[in-house]
Amino acid sequence: MVQYNTKDWIIFIFRFHKSDTFRQLLPLMIFIGIYCAIIRFLEIEYWKLGEESLVRNVSLMHGMLGFVISLLLAYRTNTAYDRWWEGRKLWGALVNNSRNLAMKLSVMLEHESDKHFFQKVIPAYASILSKHLSNEESALVLFEGLDLHIDHQKHKPNQVAKMLFSKVNDLYQSKKLTGDQLIVINSELQSFTDICGACERIKNTPIPYSYSAFIKKFIFFYIMTLPFGYVFSLGYLAIPVVVFTFYVLASLELIAEEIEDPFGLDANDLPTAKMAANIKKQVEDLM
Template identity: 75%
Template sequence: MIYRHIENLKIMVQYNPKDWITFIFRFHKSDTFRQLIPMMIFIGLYAYGVAYLEMEYWQLSEKHNLKNLTLMHGTLSFVISLLLVFRTNTAYDRWWEGRKHWGALVNNSRNLALKLSAYLKDEHDRNYYRKLIPSYASILQKHLADEETALMLIEGLDLEIDDHKHRPNQIAKMLFQKANDLYVSGKISGDQLIVINAELQSFTDICGACERIKNTPIPYSYSSFIKKFIFFYIMTLPFGYVFSLGYYAIPVVIFIFYVLASLELIAEEIEDPFGNDANDLPTKKMAANIKKHVEEIL
């Protein structure tokens, strides 16, 4: 479908990577600090309870065996750092792969429009592709974001898109069918059909690659283990740290939780780059750019 106007374009966070002050003191709505505030308060109260019991109620001496619990944390810190590095790298690879596929969709849409602009002389045929090529990107964006739409009519064309079937495939079928009709009617030659076939085929290839990213998340057992590991690691920190830090262990434990949990939250957000989170790919904006460029060319 070609929209009369593009609404609510999802734009990634724009920022200056050299502006440290803004990074430190600005809290964007996607910042993990805001999301973790309730849990950080809970962790702080929990650490205070442990500190109070050890120092005031039980009055444990510094020779108590719980003091040696920090040895376990020192050993496990290396393990948890490896897990989180792998987690974030894997999530970023998925985000970047999605960006490359959408970049290919932009380029292939332009290339197809450029070739058809040279081949087609009939204004009706040019208008058909002027509307149908951008519609593939718009439909693919909705398909990947799981945005439901009713039965749609492509503007200016007597064609319908059934929302209950695979929507990108329906547009791809129309693109191939029109190209074959042009060849049968003699408006393009066999060689020209072969030339544009690469771009037509790439649309479905890109759709399949994006679906693979979206429909194949990190294995549940792996993601669940990391969350449990972080939780039990944090919950045992106060028992050992109180002996050396006293009540100062409370902000230390909160900070460690913030760092570890933030890494996991960031990985969760970017591993599916086609959603509506602030750090997801601006697929609506890219679809709008495809529409603009194809209309300029054709």
């Protein structure tokens, strides 16, 4: 995730980060500029269309459709940001529940070997969930010092959650935890699977294809017809105007595409690996 100072206006304007949409759209912007120049040459120089040409009135269509496309893009970006923000809230809950569970167990347990187990496995859940959501393989080094194994062919976060429940049950059977203490920590244990399921729902349910495809087609045809009417009133000045219009509209769609899956490896995705590392540090401090 990109870290930045919201007050650095000058840096925002003149600096082009690798995740900036300008870099991604530059080839298409050049193409749109050349296309617009060709339309200008054909209409004015080659076909010699005059003021009475009906082609001049094509811009009326853009005036009517501009409001529609702005509504579509506003809804698109808001929906994508809602998914990003929900993912951030879920990982915030995972951080808090991991700390609460570690805090409670550090007080309830007396044997260091039991504390050592949870000191390793509680942060391991966050780390494995981070890799699971970004489709990375989990490393067994997370369980160094413990006789635990992860089957990479099965659901990895569920395996770790099962280990936690199994260990808690063993502690209860051996009278190291009372029934009341078991009830106290049950909500944190259960929340791990609830958070995992909610994150998977976000990741595995993209924006409907027909909706996303329609917006892309709408932007394409809107931009490709834009020069036909604008070249009469703006001449070659229509080239930068059309290119800039394309940059604005396409950038909004690109931003929405990037943040609608907040668990990937893009620059603006959630720093789940960093949050998992923070969970590890805090759990070790508590226990």
